[in-house]
Amino acid sequence: MGIPEIELIDGNSIPSIGLGLWKVKDKQQFRVMFEAAYQAGYRHFDDAEAYANEQLLGLGWKNLGLKRESLFITTKSLALHFNYKSTIDSFEESLKKLQTDHVDLLLVHFPGPTWLRRDKWRAIEDIKKAGKARSIGVSNYYVKHLNQLESYANEMPVVNQIEMHVFRQQLEIRQYCQKNNIQIEAYSPIAHAQIMDNPVIKQLADKYQKTYSQIMLRWCIDQQAIPLPKSVTPSRIQENIDIFDFKLDDKDLERLKALDINHKSLWRSSLSG
Ligand SMILES: NC(=O)c1ccc[n+]([C@@H]2O[C@H](COP(=O)([O-])OP(=O)(O)OC[C@H]3O[C@@H](n4cnc5c(N)ncnc54)[C@H](OP(=O)(O)O)[C@@H]3O)[C@@H](O)[C@H]2O)c1
Numbered sequence: 001m002g003i004p005e006i007e008l009i010d011g012n013s014i015p016s017i018g019l020g021l022w023k024v025k026d027k028q029q030f031r032v033m034f035e036a037a038y039q040a041g042y043r044h045f046d047d048a049e050a051y052a053n054e055q056l057l058g059l060g061w062k063n064l065g066l067k068r069e070s071l072f073i074t075t076k077s078l079a080l081h082f083n084y085k086s087t088i089d090s091f092e093e094s095l096k097k098l099q100t101d102h103v104d105l106l107l108v109h110f111p112g113p114t115w116l117r118r119d120k121w122r123a124i125e126d127i128k129k130a131g132k133a134r135s136i137g138v139s140n141y142y143v144k145h146l147n148q149l150e151s152y153a154n155e156m157p158v159v160n161q162i163e164m165h166v167f168r169q170q171l172e173i174r175q176y177c178q179k180n181n182i183q184i185e186a187y188s189p190i191a192h193a194q195i196m197d198n199p200v201i202k203q204l205a206d207k208y209q210k211t212y213s214q215i216m217l218r219w220c221i222d223q224q225a226i227p228l229p230k231s232v233t234p235s236r237i238q239e240n241i242d243i244f245d246f247k248l249d250d251k252d253l254e255r256l257k258a259l260d261i262n263h264k265s266l267w268r269s270s271l272s273g
Contacts, residue, residue: 003041004244006226008158009181012135014105015072016221017241018044020187020230022051027059029232034060036234040241046161046185046228048076048109049094058099073098074105076139076161077124079112087123095132106133107161111145118152125155135159139187143176161185161228166219166256167195167263174223186220189227190240192265200255208246211239218243219256 005013019042024030030053037045047057054075061071075094081087095101106127108120127133137159141149150156160177164170164186177184190213204215213229217240220227229240248256 003043003241006183006224008135008183010135010158012104012158014135014159014183014226015042015044016226017217017243018042018046018072018074018185018226018228019237020228021045021047021053021057022230024051024056024230024232025053027056030056031060031063032234033232033237035064036237038064038066040238042237042241043070044072044074044226046074046187047098048107049078049090050076050109054094054097058097062099068100072104073100074107075103076107076109077120079108079110079116079120081116081120081123083116084119084123087120088127091123091127091132102132102134104133105135105137105159107137107139107157107159108141110140111138114148117145117149121149121153125153128155137161137182139185142173146176146180146182156180157182159183159185161187163188163264163266164220164223164225165189165191165263165265166198166201166216166259167191167261168265169223169257169260171260174225178224184223184225186223186225186227188265189220189225189229190216191263194265195263198259200259204248204252204255207252208248210243210246213240214243215248218246218248219253222248222253 004016019037124136128136137157139161160182201215205212217227231237
């Protein structure tokens with residue numbers, strides 16, 4: 001079965017699940033992961049300049065002889081490029097490493113310092129105008145950042161990638177994004193595998209005959225968010241995408257709603273300025 005796609009407000013389509021690539025730097029491990037993911041049906045790959053593995057993704061898809069159009073590649077630009085030019089130059093480096101002339105989605109990785117944001121966004125808009133990024137967006141942006149961006153953007157982001165999982169549901173920013181047609185992508189959708197013993201999730205896994213992680217990932221889908229699970233383990237890569245043959249019912253979604261403890265699986269303090 002093909003993976004359902006979601007239409008973004010700019011008219012482009014995005015696969016409704018993606019493979020997270022953070023921390024996978026070993027060449028052999030990357031190759032095994034990428035091949036397992038492609039076999040399992042993943043077409044959407046979530047990369048970033050900061051992950052230092054764009055080159056491995058470029059090698060991965062080229063070595064399999066895949067058609068570029070069959071893939072959805074995201075990369076993220078570091079927040080700390082100090083001006084317009086360094087954002088453009090570093091993006092050109094990303095393209096070279098990824099062995100492509102465009103990405104499907106380019107995100108600003110973090111809001112970064114306030115005084116750098118306007119120039120950075122102008123560079124991102126210009127990259128899109130040049131056809132080198134099909135869609136543009138942000139990551140780790142909260143309402144205050146998006147409000148500020150609105151004051152100078154010619155074009156608003158179509159995606160916001162944030163930490164989102166059952167234990168950190170992010171209602172405020174999700175409501176804002178929904179109202180403003182910004183698609184949410186959920187990073188760390190299984191909370192970095194830090195809480196794998198919740199009794200409610202275990203019960204639902206039994207009820208739906210699915211695994212614990214599949215319940216967490218399906219919850220993202222049922223919230224209209226795009227989960228980006230990371231795994232280097234082929235069996236888990238397969239497991240994590242096998243979530244399109246069931247749906248959590250309203251009563252169970254209510255039970256999961258009660259699990260929100262704003263658990264920050266990664267960043268304990270704001271890096272956002
Ligand atoms: N924009 C941002 O600032 C930002 C920040 C963080 C993450 N991200 C993106 O989101 C992706 C995912 O986030 P994440 O890596 O933080 O967390 P995650 O996907 O929630 O968790 C990854 C961890 O869960 C394990 N795992 C995966 N599938 C599993 C399963 N079915 N059962 C049990 N354990 C499983 C993985 O182990 P194995 O790999 O050993 O299988 C790994 O240790 C990243 O790779 C990156 O693309 C973006």
